[in-house]
Amino acid sequence: MNYVLHLLIMICIYSILSLSLNLLVGYTGLLSLCHAAFYGIGAYVSALLMTKLGLNFFLALPVSVIISMLLSLLVAYPSLRFKGDYFILTALSFQIIIFSVLHNCAGFTGGPYGIPGIPKPHLFGFEFNSLPLFLLLSVILASLVFFVIYRISSSPFGRVLKAIREDELATLALGKKVAGFKIQAFMISGGIAAIAGGLYAGYITYIDPTSFTLDESIFILAIILVGGSGNIKGPIVGTVFMIILPEILKFLGIPDTIAPNVRQMIYGALLVLMMFIRQQGIAGEYKFE
Numbered sequence: 635m636n637y638v639l640h641l642l643i644m645i646c647i648y649s650i651l652s653l654s655l656n657l658l659v660g661y662t663g664l665l666s667l668c669h670a671a672f673y674g675i676g677a678y679v680s681a682l683l684m685t686k687l688g689l690n691f692f693l694a695l696p697v698s699v700i701i702s703m704l705l706s707l708l709v710a711y712p713s714l715r716f717k718g719d720y721f722i723l724t725a726l727s728f729q730i731i732i733f734s735v736l737h738n739c740a741g742f743t744g745g746p747y748g749i750p751g752i753p754k755p756h757l758f759g760f761e762f763n764s765l766p767l768f769l770l771l772s773v774i775l776a777s778l779v780f781f782v783i784y785r786i787s788s789s790p791f792g793r794v795l796k797a798i799r800e801d802e803l804a805t806l807a808l809g810k811k812v813a814g815f816k817i818q819a820f821m822i823s824g825g826i827a828a829i830a831g832g833l834y835a836g837y838i839t840y841i842d843p844t845s846f847t848l849d850e851s852i853f854i855l856a857i858i859l860v861g862g863s864g865n866i867k868g869p870i871v872g873t874v875f876m877i878i879l880p881e882i883l884k885f886l887g888i889p890d891t892i893a894p895n896v897r898q899m900i901y902g903a904l905l906v907l908m909m910f911i912r913q914q915g916i917a918g919e920y921k922f923e
Contacts, residue, residue: 636765639765641881642769642772643765643769644877646769646775647772647776647830647833647837648830648854648857649779649869649870650775650776650826650829650833651673651827651830651854651857652854652861652872653783653826654669654783654825654826654830655669655823655854655858656858656863656868656869657819657822657823658819658823659863660799660862660868660918661792661796661799661863661864661920662799662819663798663799663920664721664819664820665721665722665855666722666725666855667729667852668709668725668726668728668729668851669854670729670850670851671728671846672702672705672831673830673831673846673850673854674732674736674831674845674846675698675705675732675831676695676698676699676702676827676832676835677698677831677832677834677845678736678749678831679701679702679832680698680828680831680832681752681835682742682743682749683697683698684753684835684836685751685752685753690755690757691754691755691756691757694832695828695829695833699825700825702825702827702828702831703821703824703825703828705824706820706825709820710816710817710821714813714816714820729848732846733846733848736846737843743843746843747842748841748842748843749840750840752838752839752841753836754836754839755768755836762836768836768837775833779829780866784866787865787866791815794810795815797810798812798816831846853876853901856872856876856901856905857869857873857876858915859872859905860875860908860915861876862914862917862918862919863914863915864918865918865919865920867917868914868916868917868918871916872915872916872917879900880897883896883897
């Protein structure tokens, strides 16, 4: 039972990540490879505020969201001056910089040893210290994110993002400030990713830089590519599929020494297959070209 609860919690965390990235990839058409950086910023800021300053989880989480949004603004403003491959390279550079900071600033982030002893979330003396209770918290936060993304996607703001994705020049001709919309989407996406980071830190109670690498950014993007983007259900389907798939592979009796490599090969094969037979993913709307 604990195993199932753990999987459900991880599905909630990665649903938040995939929904937030979908705002960039699926709605705005920006292929970002730095989402794990914002995920890590949320985790580390929350963890540091709780362990160093003794802040409550529910106070530390909004602060981490604000800091992540501010940092996303710093990277979005200059990087959005570039397009296509140059934008991807700029986002990739930010990912590498954040990982290097987390790994090398040992006096502040704990370096490769990370931050242990992160307290569990508690509210008015009630502690989320069991898997069922933490699952309840995860579902509540994931549902709130789902609602926010749904409202954004069905709002005039969301429709402008889709217009930018389809034809940026035409959107400019209609008088829309494309750069401003892109920056806002980038900030919202980074802030929501920080929620997943804070939730992950509170769940695991220990974080280190290896959880927020480029591989993690690629995995989150793979969720979008496989599940689909440009709508709400695609990222959810992709999250469930990509979280459950490794667990199914465990029953194949693959030796532990090669299991991680086999999983990476299967992920790669899935991506290639999806690009050939269904560019919009399993349940997506936006077809990648």
